[in-house]
Amino acid sequence: MASNEEKRIDEVLSLPILLSDQIQASAMEAGLFQSDCIELGKQVDRISHMLRSTVRFSSSSSLYDRPIRRIVSDVSKTLTRTLTLLRKCKRRSIFRRVVTIVSQADFRKLQNLLDASIGDLKWLLSVFDFDSSANGGIAPSLPPIASNDPILSWVWSFIASIQMGQLSIRIEAANQLASVAQDNDRNKKIIAEEGGVPPLLKLLKESSSPDAQIAAATVLFHLANDQERVHLIADELGVPIIVQVLGDSPMRVQICVANLVAAMVAHDFVVQDEFARENVIRPLVTLLSFETFVDDPKIQLAKQSIHSVFQINKEMVKNLNNHRRDLSSSLSFYSDGSNRGGNNRKERENEKPEVKNKLKISCAVALSMLARGSVWNSRKITETKGLLCLAKLVEKEQGELQLNCLIAIMEITASAGSNADLRRAAFKTNSPAAKAVVDQLLRVINDLDSPSLQIPAIKSIGSLARTFPARETRVIGPLVEQLSNRNQDVATEAAISLGKFACPENFLCMEHSKTMIEFNCVLPLMRLLRRGDQLQFHGLNLLCYLAIHAGNSEALEKARVLSALEGADRIVSAQHPELKELVSNAIYHLNLYHAGAHAHKQSYAP
Missing domain, CATH: 1.20.930 (Transcription Elongation Factor S-II; Chain A)
Known part of the structure; x- marks a missing residue:
């Protein structure tokens, strides 16, 4: 039955x-x-x-x-x-x-x-009864069925109006639903369970009104704070709709849709891949780079960008086939999106600066979410002008946009840190984009006294540790200097990043360790051993690497590093047992070079 x-x-x-x-x-x-x-x-x-x-x-x-x-x-x-x-x-x-x-x-x-x-x-x-109702289908009272739970009747009323009403009614209902969704997660769950997602996606896709699209995207944004609801939006074919609207809408709408992309990706890695297959990176980078290179005649990217976009589209079509997508509809979608996107250029140029800035912030956040933990997406961003654009914005901008561009770079470099192919392809020493990124990261570390900006910049340099040749000593000095930063989080990140230069996995660990000692990192590291637990851990870790790879250094002997490590060895078992073997190894190496010297000095002491 x-x-x-x-x-x-x-x-x-x-x-x-x-x-x-x-x-x-x-x-x-x-x-x-x-x-x-x-x-x-x-x-x-x-x-x-x-x-x-x-x-x-x-x-x-x-x-x-x-x-x-x-x-x-x-x-x-x-x-x-x-x-x-x-x-x-x-x-x-x-x-x-x-x-x-x-x-x-x-x-x-x-x-x-x-x-x-x-x-x-x-x-x-x-x-x-939309024709005769004074409220246009939005009921002014509550039905008895909802006397104990009025939210249910409100949700029903708003969804019905969004699905069946005239445009003005749909906009009002969507705004009301956004207010309900914003209150708490229970309301969001009711909206999803009562079938609110399909009419919202339809309103987002088909409406010619920016206000309607903004209202629909706002409700979906509030719903997208939970993996199950993100899955629901994706299952209703929301991802291709969102990408299409992102590439073919006024800026006010694009801000909301870029925020929606970031929210969905932040809560579900499966949707992260689905957005990548729909090539969401292309419109995000395009919007982020809007007007960025206008005043910089030195940067000529037109041919490279067109070629990159062609390559991305070619690979995306191949991917869409693998995921049972219809080839012809996908090609027409990309073609149509490109044509319609051009229609909004004049509108974009005439928009207020604060709207343009807000859009770039939203795109930077979305790109950072897409790059997080994804080598594939990070590579796609670097294959466009995205990396160079992020570096340029870090140089020119301030505040929230600068911060989110740094975070996007941090996520891309983290992916590069875990993947040798991406490091070699995107961060070659002769790459203009890679050089621009490193220059800006070092500028932020050296010149900006802002921990919120310095921390992602320091993390990014650490992720790229294996890309720097031994002669590239300019990246070591700023990190060593930050070991003495009064902000404990900045000092901790500096120790972690330097550890990536000196760790055995880095082919040039010996050369980098000697460079750190030349930049006088030993004394700041010794001071870190007396500070907070995290600083002590990472400082001790780095000090051990230096002892193992540059144990014959006079600076280590003068700072009495051997004595410090011997003292640390007695407590490391309790606090940091994972470092026990490393500390013992470091003590062994220092004894090879310095134990005899200590005995010699003591025997001839007056």
Whole structure:
């Protein structure tokens, strides 16, 4: 037997209509409580008329049927109970009258239930009657079914208006739904469960009104703070819709859609890959680089960018085939998106500077989310002018945009740090983009006294540690200097990044270790051993690498590093057992070079 959700809406309505007809016939045949039975029959007659009025909405192709199914299901249960009671009141033998227990309380209870059903159906008709309703389908009152949970009826009303109303009504309803969604996660869950995502995506895709698109994108943004709801948006084919709107909308809309991309990717790695397959990186980089290179005649990227975009589209089409996408529709989508995107150029040029800045911030955040933990996406960003654009914005901008561009660089370099192919392809020493990025990272570390900016810059340099040749000593000095930074987090990140230069996995660890000692890093490291737990851990880690790779250094001997490590060895087992073997190895290397020297000095001491 088909469930209520599987039945067509006309089938769902047919049962209570049939029950109402049977009830009215039974009311006329009542032998007991005749007046009460007739009164029930009148109530059911009102219900019957309302049910038949509801039928006329069922033929609409855009019908939002969730509240109809829920309310009609409850109405059917009440009508079934009413019919059962009336049948007990039929004329029958004296014996049946004696054993049949029917009371006035039963009638009062059913009258209340029927009144509630009348109220629910009246509310339902007001929601769907867009032509005569003064509120345009947004019901001003609550139905009895939602008396204990008014959010449910509001959500039903707003979703119905978004799906079935005129444009102005849809915009108002979407804004109201955004307000409801913003309140708490329970409201978001109700919106998703009650079928709010498909009409919102339809409004986002098909509407020619920026206000409507912004309203729809705002609701989806609030919903996209949970992996399950992000999956729901993706399952409703939301990703290609979002990418299309991103590339072909006014800036105000693009800001909201870029924020939506960032929110979805932040909560689900599967959607991160799906956005990549839909080539979302192309419009994001294009929007981020808008006007960035206008005043810089030295940067000539046109040919490179066109070639990069062609290569990306070619690879994306191949990927779309692998994921059961239709090739012809994908090609037409990319082609159409490019043509329509050009139509908004004049609008973009005339936009207010604060709107342009806000859009770039949103795109930078979205790119950082896409690059996070993804070598594939990071490579796609570097294959466009994205990397050079980020470096340029770090140089020119300040505040939130500068910070988010640094974070995007940090995520890209983190991916490069874990993948040799990406390092070789994107961060070659002769690459203009790589050089620009490193120059800006060093400028931020050296010149800007801002921990929030310095930390991602320091992390980025550390991720690129294996790309720098031994002669590239300019990156070591700034990191060593930050070991003495008064901000503990900055000093910690500096120690971690220097550790990536000196660790055994780095082919040039010996050369880099000697360079660090030349930049006088030993004394700051010794001071770190007396500070916080994290600083102590990473400082000790780096000091051990220096002892192993440059144990014959005079600076290590003068700073009494051997004694410090011997002292640390006694407590390292309790606090940092993972460093025990490393500390023992460092002590062994220092003993090879310095133990004899200490004994020699002591024997000739006056």
